[in-house]
Every structure is written in C-alpha cells, then in structure tokens.
Amino acid sequence: xxxxxxxxxxxxxxxxxxxxxxxxxxxxxxxxxxxxxxxxxxxxxxxxxxxxxxxxxxxxxxxxxxxxxxxxxxxxxxxxxxxxxxxxxxxxxxxxxxxxxxxxxxxxxxxxxxxxxxxxxxxxxxxxxxxxxxxxxxxxxxxxxxxxxxxxxxxxxxxxxxxxxxxxxxxxxxxxxxxxxxxxxxxxxxxxxxxxxxxxxxx
Amino acid sequence: xxxxxxxxxxxxxxxxxxxxxxxxxxxxxxxxxxxxxxxxxxxxxxxxxxxxxxxxxxxxxxxxxxxxxxxxxxxxxxxxxxxxxxxxxxxxxxxxxxxxxxxxxxxxxxxxxxxxxxxxxxxxxxxxxxxxxxxxxxxxxxxxxxxxxxxxxxxxxxxxxxxxxxxxxxxxxxxxxxxxxxxxxxxxxxxxxxxxxxxxxxx
Amino acid sequence: xxxxxxxxxxxxxxxxxxxxxxxxxxxxxxxxxxxxxxxxxxxxxxxxxxxxxxxxxxxxxxxxxxxxxxxxxxxxxxxxxxxxxxxxxxxxxxxxxxxxxxxxxxxxxxxxxxxxxxxxxxxxxxxxxxxxxxxxxxxxxxxxxxxxxxxxxxxxxxxxxxxxxxxxxxxxxxxxxxxxxxxxxxxxxxxxxxxxxxxxxxx
Numbered sequence: 001x002x003x004x005x006x007x008x009x010x011x012x013x014x015x016x017x018x019x020x021x022x023x024x025x026x027x028x029x030x031x032x033x034x035x036x037x038x039x040x041x042x043x044x045x046x047x048x049x050x051x052x053x054x055x056x057x058x059x060x061x062x063x064x065x066x067x068x069x070x071x072x073x074x075x076x077x078x079x080x081x082x083x084x085x086x087x088x089x090x091x092x093x094x095x096x097x098x099x100x101x102x103x104x105x106x107x108x109x110x111x112x113x114x115x116x117x118x119x120x121x122x123x124x125x126x127x128x129x130x131x132x133x134x135x136x137x138x139x140x141x142x143x144x145x146x147x148x149x150x151x152x153x154x155x156x157x158x159x160x161x162x163x164x165x166x167x168x169x170x171x172x173x174x175x176x177x178x179x180x181x182x183x184x185x186x187x188x189x190x191x192x193x194x195x196x197x198x199x200x201x202x203x
Numbered sequence: 204x205x206x207x208x209x210x211x212x213x214x215x216x217x218x219x220x221x222x223x224x225x226x227x228x229x230x231x232x233x234x235x236x237x238x239x240x241x242x243x244x245x246x247x248x249x250x251x252x253x254x255x256x257x258x259x260x261x262x263x264x265x266x267x268x269x270x271x272x273x274x275x276x277x278x279x280x281x282x283x284x285x286x287x288x289x290x291x292x293x294x295x296x297x298x299x300x301x302x303x304x305x306x307x308x309x310x311x312x313x314x315x316x317x318x319x320x321x322x323x324x325x326x327x328x329x330x331x332x333x334x335x336x337x338x339x340x341x342x343x344x345x346x347x348x349x350x351x352x353x354x355x356x357x358x359x360x361x362x363x364x365x366x367x368x369x370x371x372x373x374x375x376x377x378x379x380x381x382x383x384x385x386x387x388x389x390x391x392x393x394x395x396x397x398x399x400x401x402x403x404x405x406x
Numbered sequence: 407x408x409x410x411x412x413x414x415x416x417x418x419x420x421x422x423x424x425x426x427x428x429x430x431x432x433x434x435x436x437x438x439x440x441x442x443x444x445x446x447x448x449x450x451x452x453x454x455x456x457x458x459x460x461x462x463x464x465x466x467x468x469x470x471x472x473x474x475x476x477x478x479x480x481x482x483x484x485x486x487x488x489x490x491x492x493x494x495x496x497x498x499x500x501x502x503x504x505x506x507x508x509x510x511x512x513x514x515x516x517x518x519x520x521x522x523x524x525x526x527x528x529x530x531x532x533x534x535x536x537x538x539x540x541x542x543x544x545x546x547x548x549x550x551x552x553x554x555x556x557x558x559x560x561x562x563x564x565x566x567x568x569x570x571x572x573x574x575x576x577x578x579x580x581x582x583x584x585x586x587x588x589x590x591x592x593x594x595x596x597x598x599x600x601x602x603x604x605x606x607x608x609x
Contacts (some may be wrong), residue, residue: 025609037552037553063522116265138342142344146237147237148234199235200234201228319464319468322474349439350436406432
C-alpha cells in the first residue's frame with residue numbers, strides 16, 4: 001500500500017482530531033468507552049453529518065480502515081502517554097489545522113459532486129471540518145469551543161469560499177485546492193499565533 | 204418571483220425560528236459562527252431530522268434558497284438590532300406559532316407521502332415543528348424548553364392529529380390543513396395568553 | 407398475532423429502555439412531552455443512529471407498531487406508578503441487559519447484511535445497544551453514564567466480537583447468537599452484582 005502525500009496529511013489531521021476527542025475524555029475522567037467514542041466522534045463526526053445530510057450512506061468512515069486505525073492509535077497513545085502528548089501540543093495544533101483544511105476541501109468536493117448550490121458546498125465543507133468538535137463538546141457537556149474561541153470555522157469558510165469561487169470559474173482543481181488549504185492553514189495558525197478572535201456578541 | 208400567501212407565512216415562521224436561535228447565541232455571548240449555527244439549527248433542525256428519518260436526502264433546506272436567506276437575514280438583524288428585536292417579542296411569538304403550525308403540516312404531508320402509519324405522521328409533524336428548538340437548547344447547554352414550559356409540542360400534536368384524522372376520512376386537504384393550522388396557532392397563542400402549562404411530572 | 411420468544415424478549419428490552427428514559431424525564435420534572443420524547447429516544451435512539459449510518463430509511467421504529475406501543479405503555483406506567491416501578495428495579499435491570507444483548511445482535515445482523523467490515527459490525531451492534539441511553543443523557547443535560555459507570559458497552563463489545571467471529575467462521579447463526587446474548591447478559595449482570603467498573607482515565 002502506497003499512501004499519497006495528501007493521504008498522509010489527512011491521516012495526520014484525523015489523528016489530531018482524535019487526540020482532541022481523547023483529551024476531552026481524559027479531562028472528564030471517562031473510561032475507555034468514553035475515550036473511544038469521543039475520539040471517533042471528534043474525528044469522523046463532521047464527515048458523518050455531511051454524509052447524512054446529502055444521503056451518502058453507508059457513511060464514509062465505515063469503510064475507511066486507515067482513518068479508523070489512526071483514530072484508535074490516537075486514543076491509545078493519548079490514554080497511555082497523556083503528559084507526553086500534551087507536550088506535543090504545538091505539532092497537534094498544526095496537524096489539526098491541516099485536518100480542518102483538508103476536511104473542508106473534501107466536504108466541498110462532495111457537495112459539488114451532489115450538485116448542490118455553491119454556498120451550501122461551503123457550508124458542507126465547514127460542517128465536515130468543524131462539527132466533529134462541536135459534537136465532542138455537546139456530548140461531554142461543555143460549551144462549544146466552536147462558538148466562542150479563536151478563528152476556526154471562519155478560516156474554513158474563508159478558504160472554502162475561495163475554493164468554490166475558483167471551481168465556479170473552472171480554475172484548475174489541484175491549484176485552487178492547494179490555495180484553499182494553504183489559506184485555511186495560514187489563517188488558522190496566524191490567528192492562533194497572534195491570538196485573534198472573532199468578536200463576541202453582546203445582548 | 205411570485206410568492207404564495209403560504210410561502211410568505213412559512214418565511215415568517217422560519218424567520219421567527221431563526222431569531223430564536225440567534226437570540227440564544229446572543230444570550231450566550233457566542234461569536235458570529237455560533238449565531239449562524241444556532242439560527243440555522245433552530246430554523247431547519249426539525250425538518251432536517253424528519254428528512255433524515257424518512258431518507259429524503261439531500262435534506263430540504265439545502266436547496267431552499269428563500270428559507271436560507273430568511274435565516275441569514277434574521278441572524279444579522281438579531282445581532283445588529285437586538286434591543287429592537289426584543290421589543291418585537293409579541294410579533295415574533297405570533298410568527299413562531301405560525302411556523303410551528305405550518306412546519307407541522309409540512310412534516311405530516313411528507314410522512315403521508317412516504318406511506319407511513321398515521322401516528323408516525325403526526326410525530327413527524329411535531330418533530331418538524333419542535334426539534335429545531337430542542338437542538339438549539341441541547342447544543343447551547345440549556346435544559347430543553349420543549350420539555351418544561353408552555354403548550355408547544357402539545358398544540359402541534361393536537362392540530363396534527365386533527366389533520367391526519369381528516370386525511371384518513373378523505374376530507375378536502377386544503378380545508379383540513381387550514382383547520383389544523385388554525386387550531387395549532389390558536390392553542391399556542393391562547394395558552395400563552397392565559398399562561399397554561401402542561402403539568403410537570405413528579406418523582 | 408403470535409409472538410416468538412425472541413420478540414417477547416425484545417419487547418421486554420424495549421420496555422426497560424423506555425422506562426429508563428421515562429425515569430430520566432420524571433427525575434428532571436419534565437412534562438409529558440419530555441416523558442414521551444425521552445422514552446422514545448432511549449428505546450429507539452440507538453437503532454435510529456444505526457439505520458441512519460447505513461442508510462436504512464425510513465428508520466426501523468417508524469413501522470414497528472409493537473415496539474412503539476411498548477414504549478408508550480412504559481412511559482405511562484412510569485409516570486403513573488413511579489414509586490412502584492422503582493421497586494421493580496431488579497427486574498428492569500435484567501430486561502435492560504436482555505435489551506442490550508438483543509439490540510447488539512440486531513445491529514450486527516444489519517451491518518453484516520450491509521456488507522460492512524467485521525469491526526464496524528461490532529460497532530453498529532454496540533451503537534444499537536447503547537447510544538439511545540447516550541442520547542437520553544445528552545438531551546437531558548447529564549454526563550453520559552455510558553462513559554463513566556459500569557460494564558455496559560464493554561459487555562456489548564465482548565458478546566458482539568464473539569458473534570462476529572463466529573459468523574466469520576460460518577458457525578450456526580442461531581447458536582452463536584444465543585452464545586453472544588448469553589455472554590452479554592451474563593457479563594452485564596455479573597458485573598453489576600460484583601460492582602465491576604472499567605477503570606477511569608486520569609490526566
């Protein structure tokens with residue numbers, strides 16, 4: 001089995017998402033069932049919601065052995081070497097940004113293939129990239145980080161809009177995907193570096 | 204584009220549902236991502252769950268440009284003119300009751316078209332009308348209003364049962380739909396006026 | 407109508423699941439809408455998620471009149487005779503274990519019929535048996551019992567793995583289903599008797 005560069009990146013993204021779910025389970029002192037459930041929900045929740053919304057069943061992760069292996073490995077590593085994993089925070093943030101970007105592109109591609117309107121394709125991309133984390137927070141009883149902190153969904157929307165606009169004008173798919181991924185990763189990491197946040201709404 | 208009277212009512216209902224989701228986001232001091240997510244989830248969550256349960260995919264809202272526009276406009280208005288929107292509470296309550304009634308009828312029609320048993324059709328109608336608000340509360344970490352306050356789902360069930368019974372006896376669809384909508388809106392608004400509530404269960 | 411022995415057991419399991427949902431609603435002092443919603447969600451939530459994931463729509467419970475009747479009867483009994491129902495705790499625990507076991511087998515059978523990989527079939531079985539309770543806890547704002555207490559999903563996984571392994575080696579379906587159900591019920595009840603728990607994760 002020969003993995004492409006993109007597949008390796010996707011696996012790193014999936015790994016980072018799963019670590020974030022496993023970390024939530026560990027912080028809540030859940031047992032191994034909670035560990036595996038949250039690792040999976042965080043890593044494949046966004047893609048699952050996307051597949052359900054467009055009717056692409058059985059949903060993708062069920063036949064994606066590589067991703068499932070990455071998720072289980074992430075959960076085990078997080079549980080056994082938690083203090084070590086925390087020290088890898090910097091790398092995990094980068095992998096997570098890559099996952100956000102690639103999942104966004106995957107979601108958009110599925111929306112385009114389903115013939116859906118362009119803004120809906122962007123929404124599907126962002127749902128794919130972010131709703132796993134939303135499910136993680138809702139299931140574990142936390143306020144959704146997605147709604148209160150950092151430039152995360154906004155990075156996905158920005159890059160996703162660029163990508164869909166490029167596709168509309170028949171730009172080279174490989175080129176606009178690369179640009180979209182670069183834009184999402186850059187916005188995400190630069191916003192973290194400078195602690196940019198979206199303004200909070202006030203009543 | 205010429206809108207029918209029913210379409211205008213449906214848009215007002217969708218608008219009111221979205222305002223309720225946006226209000227929840229503002230009360231939680233979420234950012235614009237939370238604002239849009241909760242506005243959409245509240246307005247289209249019930250119909251989405253209905254469509255998923257019966258396998259009607261891609262789910263309806265994805266190709267309903269008018270509703271999506273109404274939701275985004277509602278979110279923006281709520282964010283920019285929150286204190287003004289609060290003063291429109293009375294009108295929003297009426298629009299919300301209309302939305303509840305029309306969504307109930309839409310859900311029942313989809314259930315009948317899918318050949319499902321009558322009580323299930325009523326349930327699909329009530330799910331369409333009420334589960335968006337349930338999702339709003341669960342995602343934002345609030346106890347579900349649906350379970351503790353006011354005559355809301357009960358109004359939907361009452362009107363929905365009437366409608367399904369009428370359909371069973373082959374009554375004129377337009378007539379029984381009008382009756383069902385009137386019954387739901389009336390029960391909802393009268394119960395609010397006189398502060399009727401369902402009894403709470405006691406252990 | 408002649409019910410088979412298995413159907414009677416399944417109805418007892420469904421009944422026990424619904425009682426657990428109704429009990430949660432009563433403990434939260436919800437109204438009758440909350441009562442019915444949680445009774446249904448707990449009893450049919452796991453199977454619904456399974457059906458959605460594999461694209462088996464309309465989802466099974468919508469045309470399963472017997473189960474739906476059992477759920478409504480359970481909700482009514484729980485609401486009217488709550489103190490009496492609590493005294494039946496011992497029997498309900500046994501019925502619940504039977505429900506967990508049978509739902510696991512049903513989920514696995516659907517996974518096998520859909521041609522999914524073996525570990526995914528086990529996961530579908532466990533999702534069928536346990537995610538109704540997870541939904542109950544998430545909707546009512548409780549920390550998921552599934553993640554923190556007792557041998558529950560673990561019993562389902564153990565029996566489910568046995569069953570899938572047996573199916574892989576073409577063992578007699580009736581035989582391996584009986585063994586799997588026995589294993590799940592036994593692990594569940596013995597673990598309760600001796601208060602076994604999975605270790606909790608520590609940060």
